[in-house]
Amino acid sequence: MLTLERRPEPNRRVALLTPIIAVVTTMIVGGLLFGALGTNPITAIETIFWEPLFGEFAFYYRPQLMVKGAPLVLIAIGLSLGFRAGIWNIGAEGQYIIGALCGAGVGLAFYPTESWLIFPLMVIAGAFGGFVWAMIPAILKTRFGTSEILVSLMLVYVAEQFLASMALGLMKNPEGFGFPGSRNLQQYASAHNAELFTGTGMHWGVVAALIAVIAAYVLLNRHMLGYHIRLTGEAPRAARFAGVNPTRLVLFCLGTSGALAGLAGLFEVSGPAGMVSIDFNVGYGFTAIIVAFLGRLHPVGILLAGLLMALTYIGGEIAQSNLGLPAAAIQVFQGMLLFFLLAADLLTNYRIRLARTEAA
Amino acid sequence: MGQPLIELRGLTKAYPGVVANDDVSFAIKPGEVHALLGENGAGKSTLVKMIYGLVKPDAGTMTLNGAPYTPEEPRFAREQGVAMVFQHFSLFDAMNVAENIALGMENPPRLADLSARIRKVSLLYGLPLDPERTVGELSAGERQRVEIIRCLLQDPKLLIMDEPTSVLTPQEVEILFRTLRKLSADGTAILYISHKLEEIRTLCDEATVLRLGRVVGTCTPRKTTASAMAEMMVGETLTAPARAAVASDEIALEVTGLKARSPSPFGTSLRDITFTLHKGEVLGIGGVAGNGQDELLGALSGELRSDADTIRLGGQPIGRRGPEARRRLGLLSAPEERLGHAAAPDMSLTENALLTGAHRQALTKRGMINWSAAQGFAERIISRFDVRTPGPHTAARALSGGNLQKFVIGREVLQDPRVLVVNQPTWGVDASAAAAIRQALLDLATNGTAILCISQDLDELMEISDRFAALNEGRLSEIRPAQGLSVEQIGLMMGGAHGMEVAHV
Numbered sequence: 001m002l003t004l005e006r007r008p009e010p011n012r013r014v015a016l017l018t019p020i021i022a023v024v025t026t027m028i029v030g031g032l033l034f035g036a037l038g039t040n041p042i043t044a045i046e047t048i049f050w051e052p053l054f055g056e057f058a059f060y061y062r063p064q065l066m067v068k069g070a071p072l073v074l075i076a077i078g079l080s081l082g083f084r085a086g087i088w089n090i091g092a093e094g095q096y097i098i099g100a101l102c103g104a105g106v107g108l109a110f111y112p113t114e115s116w117l118i119f120p121l122m123v124i125a126g127a128f129g130g131f132v133w134a135m136i137p138a139i140l141k142t143r144f145g146t147s148e149i150l151v152s153l154m155l156v157y158v159a160e161q162f163l164a165s166m167a168l169g170l171m172k173n174p175e176g177f178g179f180p181g182s183r184n185l186q187q188y189a190s191a192h193n194a195e196l197f198t199g200t201g202m203h204w205g206v207v208a209a210l211i212a213v214i215a216a217y218v219l220l221n222r223h224m225l226g227y228h229i230r231l232t233g234e235a236p237r238a239a240r241f242a243g244v245n246p247t248r249l250v251l252f253c254l255g256t257s258g259a260l261a262g263l264a265g266l267f268e269v270s271g272p273a274g275m276v277s278i279d280f281n282v283g284y285g286f287t288a289i290i291v292a293f294l295g296r297l298h299p300v301g302i303l304l305a306g307l308l309m310a311l312t313y314i315g316g317e318i319a320q321s322n323l324g325l326p327a328a329a330i331q332v333f334q335g336m337l338l339f340f341l342l343a344a345d346l347l348t349n350y351r352i353r354l355a356r357t358e359a360a
Numbered sequence: 361m362g363q364p365l366i367e368l369r370g371l372t373k374a375y376p377g378v379v380a381n382d383d384v385s386f387a388i389k390p391g392e393v394h395a396l397l398g399e400n401g402a403g404k405s406t407l408v409k410m411i412y413g414l415v416k417p418d419a420g421t422m423t424l425n426g427a428p429y430t431p432e433e434p435r436f437a438r439e440q441g442v443a444m445v446f447q448h449f450s451l452f453d454a455m456n457v458a459e460n461i462a463l464g465m466e467n468p469p470r471l472a473d474l475s476a477r478i479r480k481v482s483l484l485y486g487l488p489l490d491p492e493r494t495v496g497e498l499s500a501g502e503r504q505r506v507e508i509i510r511c512l513l514q515d516p517k518l519l520i521m522d523e524p525t526s527v528l529t530p531q532e533v534e535i536l537f538r539t540l541r542k543l544s545a546d547g548t549a550i551l552y553i554s555h556k557l558e559e560i561r562t563l564c565d566e567a568t569v570l571r572l573g574r575v576v577g578t579c580t581p582r583k584t585t586a587s588a589m590a591e592m593m594v595g596e597t598l599t600a601p602a603r604a605a606v607a608s609d610e611i612a613l614e615v616t617g618l619k620a621r622s623p624s625p626f627g628t629s630l631r632d633i634t635f636t637l638h639k640g641e642v643l644g645i646g647g648v649a650g651n652g653q654d655e656l657l658g659a660l661s662g663e664l665r666s667d668a669d670t671i672r673l674g675g676q677p678i679g680r681r682g683p684e685a686r687r688r689l690g691l692l693s694a695p696e697e698r699l700g701h702a703a704a705p706d707m708s709l710t711e712n713a714l715l716t717g718a719h720r721q722a723l724t725k726r727g728m729i730n731w732s733a734a735q736g737f738a739e740r741i742i743s744r745f746d747v748r749t750p751g752p753h754t755a756a757r758a759l760s761g762g763n764l765q766k767f768v769i770g771r772e773v774l775q776d777p778r779v780l781v782v783n784q785p786t787w788g789v790d791a792s793a794a795a796a797i798r799q800a801l802l803d804l805a806t807n808g809t810a811i812l813c814i815s816q817d818l819d820e821l822m823e824i825s826d827r828f829a830a831l832n833e834g835r836l837s838e839i840r841p842a843q844g845l846s847v848e849q850i851g852l853m854m855g856g857a858h859g860m861e862v863a864h865v
Binding site: 222223224225227230231234235237238239240241242243245 | 661662663682683684685687695697699700701702703704705706707711714715716718724727728729731
């Protein structure tokens with residue numbers, strides 16, 4: 001029988017290498033999958049990983065990397081704080097939607113006034129919207145002991161309905177000839193999250209993501225609150241003994257992740273997406289969960305993982321259009337990445353033993 | 361009677377990084393009570409697990425009644441007449457005694473028949489037990505009886521008992537010993553594992569002493585002094601801790617009518633606990649495990665809150681304060697469970713030093729952590745308490761139990777507490793480390809710290825306490841001066857035989 005035996009102390013160097021091992025394994029097994037689908041595996045892998053960065057149209061794809069990566073990183077940083085403490089916010093997608101609606105709502109309410117104050121107000125509203133949406137599972141958990149996993153997940157669907165109602169009702173563009181969707185914020189200068197440098201893809205969301213990475217790094221490594229977050233995740237009883245207030249920690253972790261997801265939504269709706277529409281959300285909130293784990297819940301790791309994930313998205317789209325690979329194959333490929341990461345993770349902490357039952 | 365019942369020859373078992381048993385040989389005759397003696401980590405548990413079929417030896421052979429004996433699984437061991445009572449019971453709280461016993465059987469008979477057999481065996485061996493009672497309501501001593509009767513129903517030829525008295529009051533120990541003597545008179549051999557020397561001297565016929573996985577000696581306990589056996593076990597001469605402190609009249613901690621609900625469903629809530637603790641005094645709290653020890657530590661550390669006035673530190677009401685606030689005021693504590701409660705297993709010793717030392721050692725400034733100061737504090741603990749570890753970056757779970765315990769106690773001792781509360785300070789620690797920890801506690805008391813020591817080791821409590829009280833079902837007994845207390849008196853304070861009438865065999 002196969003048994004898992006805990007290693008006394010995992011090798012730190014191997015632990016740092018696991019994401020790379022996972023990526024390489026994904027390339028190999030993914031290549032086999034693409035081969036089985038009748039595509040040249042090397043071409044497929046090259047299309048996904050090389051084309052967006054150094055290919056003929058890289059000037060177009062590279063900025064896309066920022067645009068797609070920034071929300072993933074911003075959301076994943078927030079989620080990682082909670083995940084470190086054993087607080088599972090699965091509903092970032094919902095907080096992302098509500099943040100976008102609140103932020104866009106503020107912008108649309110001021111239309112057509114022009115003022116430099118409008119965009120900062122939208123940013124605050126976006127963060128606040130995500131924060132409030134995350135406070136629902138947080139308060140239910142601390143007050144009544146409900147599972148934040150279920151509540152936050154369910155609230156995603158509520159948020160989606162809310163988004164549809166807004167896109168078709170209150171926020172619908174009055175000059176839109178009856179089409180669903182709000183005014184385009186890209187055409188409203190005071191509310192537009194424009195590129196800071198043309199052609200780089202760099203918008204305020206990218207700046208926010210980088211600040212979040214640095215702040216999270218300092219929090220987790222240098223600050224007592226970050227220490228308490230890690231302690232709660234690793235040994236909840238020891239955390240209580242140390243004097244951590246679990247209620248406050250739940251509120252902080254869910255609140256922060258909600259606010260960051262809300263910010264990501266606001267930057268998306270006022271920038272790359274431009275408008276509130278029924279299908280505004282594209283799953284960043286869920287993909288960010290993968291990004292958080294792929295980055296080993298470490299801020300720098302999350303930054304790299306967010307970029308990698310954005311790369312597979314963009315590369316995957318190119319592979320779909322250029323090589324005719326089915327979308328499902330690309331999704332399997334992305335899923336493999338998480339699977340191999342978790343497997344490599346397990347093997348750094350445990351070893352497999354072929355043993356007879358020897359348990360006490 | 362010349363032939364041994366079971367004979368071990370050259371048993372060896374290695375785990376990655378450690379040889380648990382190295383060439384262990386001895387034999388047990390039918391009806392013999394054989395002691396297996398050794399410190400924690402000497403390899404006693406591994407050895408009996410091999411006999412019981414839980415672990416397969418790497419080398420060596422066993423014979424049972426002259427025939428080769430190679431148990432693949434505990435089931436085979438039981439079929440051949442080898443039974444074992446574990447230190448930790450495997451019973452379901454929500455079921456009654458007979459149902460629990462039936463669950464462990466290959467072909468359980470009808471419950472009514474089983475109950476009748478349980479009654480018969482329990483009367484025969486002087487272990488009164490009602491098969492209809494729910495296990496959750498039983499005391500630790502009674503639960504142990506369930507486990508013993510479960511074994512006796514199989515009619516064992518060899519009964520292995522792993523540290524059976526650690527959960528018993530002295531009166532319950534007396535009942536157990538009477539049972540074991542009767543079993544032995546009927547021809548059942550008993551392998552008795554313990555590190556309590558006086559017990560072994562009163563009960564056992566022969567003893568095998570293990571140290572670091574090897575047999576270092578055999579003796580006849582009745583004819584050997586306890587100190588001679590201790591030296592065989594430890595391999596060195598031990599010095600008993602000495603103390604000079606005289607308790608002052610100044611009250612350090614005052615607890616009045618403390619009530620606290622246990623956070624766990626099968627825990628014991630504290631009921632109306634009242635005591636005062638003076639500066640420079642050691643108050644020992646004895647009692648059988650599960651009578652409110654964890655809850656008392658939690659209520660004093662601040663993990664469980666109570667009414668403000670029920671706990672006063674130097675006159676200041678602190679019942680509503682949390683652990684960190686109490687630490688700032690000088691009330692420090694060290695819980696029993698080292699891994700997961702007193703320390704975070706996967707964090708380094710530096711990080712674990714920060715766990716309780718953040719404020720008193722000034723390891724943070726406006727919330728920012730000074731890691732080099734934290735590491736310095738960890739290094740001080742390591743050197744002062746002789747913690748054997750490669751360094752402060754080592755993860756807590758990589759340390760042996762005894763070394764981690766030294767670290768956990770040292771962390772609090774070095775913070776110069778006004779009041780220190782410890783639960784089981786030397787549990788699972790080898791004898792020389794235990795002596796060092798006790799000495800550190802006494803030195804602290806000499807310097808004026810008030811110490812509350814909760815322990816299940818009565819010898820330890822008698823050695824270091826000025827006054828003694830016992831916890832029994834969440835209540836505290838009357839507090840008496842430790843000097844001159846007899847074992848009988850202590851036993852009664854602990855709740856006697858826990859409401860059971862002593863059976864007449």
